[in-house]
Amino acid sequence: MLSCSPRATQSISQLHSKTLLLLQARGQQAQYSSKASTKTSAIGFIGLGQMGFHMAKHLRAKSKGPFVVFDMNKDVVSKFKNENSNVLVATSPADLASQTSVIVTALPESAHVKQVYLGENGVLRGIKKDALCIDSSTIDNSVSIDVSEQIIAAGGRAVDAPISGGIMGAQAATLTFMVGSQNAADFERAKVHLAKMGKNVVHCGELGAGQAAKICNNLLLAISMIGVAEAMNLGMRLGLDPAVLASIVNTSSGRCWSSDTANPVPNVIATAPSSKDYDGGFKSRLMLKDLGLVSNAAKDSKTPLLLGALSENIYRMIASDPTMAEKDFSVVYKWISNNKQK
Amino acid sequence: MLSCSPRATQSISQLHSKTLLLLQARGQQAQYSSKASTKTSAIGFIGLGQMGFHMAKHLRAKSKGPFVVFDMNKDVVSKFKNENSNVLVATSPADLASQTSVIVTALPESAHVKQVYLGENGVLRGIKKDALCIDSSTIDNSVSIDVSEQIIAAGGRAVDAPISGGIMGAQAATLTFMVGSQNAADFERAKVHLAKMGKNVVHCGELGAGQAAKICNNLLLAISMIGVAEAMNLGMRLGLDPAVLASIVNTSSGRCWSSDTANPVPNVIATAPSSKDYDGGFKSRLMLKDLGLVSNAAKDSKTPLLLGALSENIYRMIASDPTMAEKDFSVVYKWISNNKQK
Amino acid sequence: MLSCSPRATQSISQLHSKTLLLLQARGQQAQYSSKASTKTSAIGFIGLGQMGFHMAKHLRAKSKGPFVVFDMNKDVVSKFKNENSNVLVATSPADLASQTSVIVTALPESAHVKQVYLGENGVLRGIKKDALCIDSSTIDNSVSIDVSEQIIAAGGRAVDAPISGGIMGAQAATLTFMVGSQNAADFERAKVHLAKMGKNVVHCGELGAGQAAKICNNLLLAISMIGVAEAMNLGMRLGLDPAVLASIVNTSSGRCWSSDTANPVPNVIATAPSSKDYDGGFKSRLMLKDLGLVSNAAKDSKTPLLLGALSENIYRMIASDPTMAEKDFSVVYKWISNNKQK
């Protein structure tokens, strides 16, 4: 179970007063006229991609009231409308915003988030007062904060809520959401909806904190996975049986998720992607994308990452191979161990 | 609980027949005359250092029959004799070997192990037929195998049994031993004695497998710890509360011993060395020593280690500072994060 | 002497026809009304900073006709006007553009270049038809290309011309300019002016090629310097005299500018910054800035950089120390060798 430490909760309540001042200051400079708040609790969903399609389905099924969707891809919109009942289709993000008081977005990259919220016919052109925008995309920490602040300045509310759990988690509604918000009320309001699409909803801190937590976890994940790949490969070349080595590591100080759950050596963990030719799981090219967010954040915050920088570039080499790019990121074991046999 | 996988057990029984052939071949070329086996089950212990002193104490207390010790340092030998009953003192490793049928060694480095077993007045000069040599030192995999093979060629038996658990584990007899042996019988014979000094005794495979397992675990440990240090540092610079970030990582795919048990950020885990000014724990200079064994093994086996090689050199930088050298290896967090404030 | 290889010249002439098509296409979508071209050959200069101040002085002194300057800092503008004759002061980049047919910019970072050209009251708001914009800033390759294309779409012409040579080169007018342009004519036109501020003006290829060449050189420079620091440090620890080692390397396959001209070990090369307590030269924080441009370009172009990524992060550690940040980047030797004595 994920829960806030007492210390974190405290920092969030301290946050409230700061937030109020900020909101008062912002209120005066809001550059978009926000429409009057209404009693309707219509929900909007933008981005019916591989993740969003499943997430929206659960949210539709478990929510009352109108449900409005938007996606650039008309086919996927039709498909969603056909497969779910009580679905309205918006003509643009602005149109969707003008009809809803809660908006969930699930988009691929920073550029799409900026476009959907800030662009021509973007959400901000139609946002209602106090409408809550929940962005579940994994994007640059700095972009996320900037977009959220613009939403708030325009009269809305915003949280960042990137996801861990993958497509299978989206299908099964077992996702984890890491949430950043200006205050506890926004978090609680978002949680009601996020809990319909996942099983863990964790408050990570202020705006951008969800993005920050996600990329820090994935930075460590990438490093650990390469570390397991190197350690397993060394052990096997020294004559160790991989299952024996894994069993030792998994009860010792080397234990980690990359070894005990997703071990990159085939047939050590039957359910790991490595045992299914590295299919399923978390694609190398998506790990590379997240490591790109990591290095952007590290550059902005002047944080040195020695193993992290090297890991990003190892995944850049791996993802340059079109086949490996689509495999689970544990395929790094194959990359580093194959060299012998080439 | 650590246990051999079915596959590992199989490989050990296959090992038996190979071993027999090997032993027959070796028997004819044995270059040391081994003394006749006796019924006495006297135990010898060489190396009464920081680890060995405590280990020998437990072994003495829990064993019947004569107990013979040797150490270059006469003071420590006197101290041991004073603090324990029924202790005999040998004048050399050879002298000790001539009186014992089980010999445990706990020595700092490869050179000492070679000296004690193969040197002038070394164990091989006095070894009895079938005497079992248990080397608990952490040394080069290749040296360990070589010494063990020479012991066997001389008529003795040998296992490598490096330790995990540190001085506190030695004091409390809660160590883990990772054992490599030519056959299951040697392992079982060693286990009787090792179980008196620790709580886990794991069969890792053939001769040298104990060393191999230990250094592979510690390679992964070093990488994970630096990874946690980088990820925590990044998160904190992005504004996350370290306790919140750790709680998220520890229930996500980034979870690992270095985060949930020995988190390098002070006051995240109260019992971690980082919360006690990095005292206690596993010293940076000892981690560096083990990473030196890793890189030797990697060089010999032509195994590329990208993160591993970088990690060794990061610890070389850290251990070049006399203060940090003596601190727990999680002090890497301080090294990588301090730079900001300098 | 720098000169284009035959192959490069060829690629530039092939470029012409592509460029013409592109310009025709662009011409129709130009979104800014460009003012009528005039016969005046007034020159504008934006950015009178540490580099720009000296550059503008030389350009003013060696050019006929009006010379218009702009800088946010009014004091520096006054100082420039006082120290040079025939200087006009513009009220904004747009104002400057409306009076000039050649505009040189020397700005610190990508954001400033975007602001000065594309922002409110930016150059594009006043640009004359066919006015040539020469940006000598070192900025992101992708930003440079984007800004240049917008200038051209608005009716102007653009080249990127980042500088090598530092403040001393700016003072002595001995800078090297690395130029990217859509065609040879733009390059020739820019060269007339650049030659007044430097001694080498090199055509590197299409738009952005100047930026690309500069950052590739500096990437290699950073790697070489760290390499020299590591090799000299190792040699000295093995007992070699640094001057002897440098003399051997400098006539062998290890020779490079970082060893024979800017050797990072004090007193090996009398004129190197290392021999003057690492003062003068190219500051660590500026090397870090350039490595940030490198990693942005590498990310965009999906190019793996193993040593390069590590080098950027080594400079991030160095530049986090306020003292080392201002020292010549060869101070990496001190960083890597000091650790022993700490």
Added chain:
Amino acid sequence: MLSCSPRATQSISQLHSKTLLLLQARGQQAQYSSKASTKTSAIGFIGLGQMGFHMAKHLRAKSKGPFVVFDMNKDVVSKFKNENSNVLVATSPADLASQTSVIVTALPESAHVKQVYLGENGVLRGIKKDALCIDSSTIDNSVSIDVSEQIIAAGGRAVDAPISGGIMGAQAATLTFMVGSQNAADFERAKVHLAKMGKNVVHCGELGAGQAAKICNNLLLAISMIGVAEAMNLGMRLGLDPAVLASIVNTSSGRCWSSDTANPVPNVIATAPSSKDYDGGFKSRLMLKDLGLVSNAAKDSKTPLLLGALSENIYRMIASDPTMAEKDFSVVYKWISNNKQK
């Protein structure tokens, strides 16, 4: 031209007095009886491999007096005897030593050098008083010093003189020798013979200094070459013509032997191995071997190598491919750039 700096010369003369004391001390503990010095100036050569065969041919042709050879491979000895006049064949290194006053060895690795000098029937079993041993092998610095000191303790003289220049240099007698010696006299004595096999003979300092200088140069060489490969690859992906980029780098601060003489991009430098499918030059597996000596020396001297350690492991990956192992080490460009197209 390579020459000692004044400072180096000074340190060598200081060395003389230290050396005399050392020699007096050593003289009393010499454990091998050295045979009486003779007037004959017979030369011995051990190791007629790819380098040694050509070197020995030149030395034979340009020297008067007896010339004695030894190699384990009888065929190569016959071939050498057939192709050269006045060649005697020894039955062992000891036999060779008993007939010669100057001995040159050219051997592959540390183990061979130890065997040839210190082993059963090794040079030390037959060495004459004051016989000069010149080891031109590239081996571990520490082994080189140890073997040299044992030679001197046995009554001989010793210098280390590793080679730069490759097989083509051996054929053309244009090698460079980097020499370490206890005093200037030994160096001058060795130089007479080395000058017959090469064109540069450089005094690098005390015993082991030749080895140290060679590996430091090659460490820098490996780093520079990977740096050039990364920088060229980045430039090309950004659209630069490789010849143009190289011409810019070669007149800028990035210039180095790996760019201006052995550029790893095919057809940038016509005479570079890269332009001949990476044939000729310095094989990747030999660069890896030298980087192994580097990391041993770094470990012994506690010297951190960040780029160096990574470079060694990059070459380990490259050399694990049997084809690339035999290619010039500039093939790293292919390794790092190919990934895109895979």
